[in-house]
Amino acid sequence: MKTSKRKTRSDKFPLTLHPTGQYCKKIKGKIRYFGTDKKKALERYLAQATYLHGAQSLLQKASNGKMTLKQLCGLYLQYQHSRVLARALTPKHYNDDIDSLGRLMSFLGQGCKIESISTLDLRNYKRKLQSAYASVDRLNLNISDMKAMFHWARRNDVLETIPNIDAISKSRVVHKKMYTFNSEQIKKLLSAADVKM
Numbered sequence: 264m265k266t267s268k269r270k271t272r273s274d275k276f277p278l279t280l281h282p283t284g285q286y287c288k289k290i291k292g293k294i295r296y297f298g299t300d301k302k303k304a305l306e307r308y309l310a311q312a313t314y315l316h317g318a319q320s321l322l323q324k325a326s327n328g329k330m331t332l333k334q335l336c337g338l339y340l341q342y343q344h345s346r347v348l349a350r351a352l353t354p355k356h357y358n359d360d361i362d363s364l365g366r367l368m369s370f371l372g373q374g375c376k377i378e379s380i381s382t383l384d385l386r387n388y389k390r391k392l393q394s395a396y397a398s399v400d401r402l403n404l405n406i407s408d409m410k411a412m413f414h415w416a417r418r419n420d421v422l423e424t425i426p427n428i429d430a431i432s433k434s435r436v437v438h439k440k441m442y443t444f445n446s447e448q449i450k451k452l453l454s455a456a457d458v459k460m
Contacts, residue, residue, distance in 0.1 A: 333373035336364045339412040363408035380426040403433040
């Protein structure tokens with residue numbers, strides 16, 4: 264007599280193929296889509312599973328739009344950490360996120376309510392960054408990290424509305440033109456140079 268081993272739910276692929284061609288999963292009454300490529304869809308799902316199934320969404324609902332900056336930064340950094348574990352993000356990028364968001368929290372205050380962040384607050388934050396950094400690249404990195412967090416929060420239904428982050432633009436990187444010598448200048452330099460040069 265043959266005994267067939269029945270597949271348990273945990274052995275099965277966690278996503279289903281939707282008629283649209285995307286892999287999806289119904290989580291808390293809402294269908295979430297993860298893309299058309301089976302392997303990448305599974306990676307995306309695993310990266311977001313903690314957030315989607317976990318207490319974070321309960322935290323968001325319980326806060327009823329009164330989420331603090333510390334709570335939002337914590338959720339976003341937890342998401343970024345899951346991306347590091349899935350090798351979709353480098354540890355260096357994750358550390359930059361921690362530094363940038365820490366700087367934002369120290370400026371606005373950890374207990375600051377997201378709904379109370381004004382455009383003026385964000386402009387003052389940019390001014391503070393400009394005085395702290397001589398490098399435009401570091402300034403732009405901090406602004407990019409802040410914007411990425413707010414966009415992520417809106418796209419993933421963590422926040423219904425976000426501050427007016429479009430009012431804060433990155434600083435323009437000015438590339439200095441490299442000076443090149445013409446043939447006359449090169450001849451002058453060679454004629455003036457000593458033997459060692």
